[in-house]
Amino acid sequence: MKSHRQELWFNVPARRGFLNITPQVEEILAASGVQEGLVLVNAMHITASVFINDDESGLHHDYEVWLEKLAPHEPISQYRHNGAEDNADAHMKRQIMGREVVVAITQGRLDLGPWEQIFYGEFDGRRRKRVLVKIIGE
Numbered sequence: 285m286k287s288h289r290q291e292l293w294f295n296v297p298a299r300r301g302f303l304n305i306t307p308q309v310e311e312i313l314a315a316s317g318v319q320e321g322l323v324l325v326n327a328m329h330i331t332a333s334v335f336i337n338d339d340e341s342g343l344h345h346d347y348e349v350w351l352e353k354l355a356p357h358e359p360i361s362q363y364r365h366n367g368a369e370d371n372a373d374a375h376m377k378r379q380i381m382g383r384e385v386v387v388a389i390t391q392g393r394l395d396l397g398p399w400e401q402i403f404y405g406e407f408d409g410r411r412r413k414r415v416l417v418k419i420i421g422e
């Protein structure tokens with residue numbers, strides 16, 4: 285069995301943002317040489333997500349509005365997280381959007397469904413954060 289591990293680094297200039305990281309995952313898959321297997325893609329930070337959905341800007345706006353309703357950033361005083369920390373909402377947004385995805389690899393390609401794309405979701409940005417890509421297979 286082959287295995288391949290690589291990290292992707294991001295520095296989202298705003299507090300929140302969604303990045304389509306499918307091309308980077310495809311590049312890592314090509315470098316791995318794996319034809320049949322699985323790829324795990326996970327955020328390595330507790331205020332960021334990796335998820336799969338549509339690359340459609342209206343939907344991403346809708347996510348932003350929905351997440352702000354579920355866990356508003358302001359007022360920070362509504363949260364007890366670590367006293368002075370201002371990112372309790374980011375932890376909650378991360379929880380609902382998920383930590384990781386697993387995608388099948390078939391004939392050397394990501395075996396995604398129609399319109400499926402892999403995203404990095406940032407909820408407490410303006411600093412360097414990373415995503416782990418781990419590939420196993422033959």
Ligand code: ZN
Nearest residue numbers: 365369371372
């Ligand atoms: Zn925190």
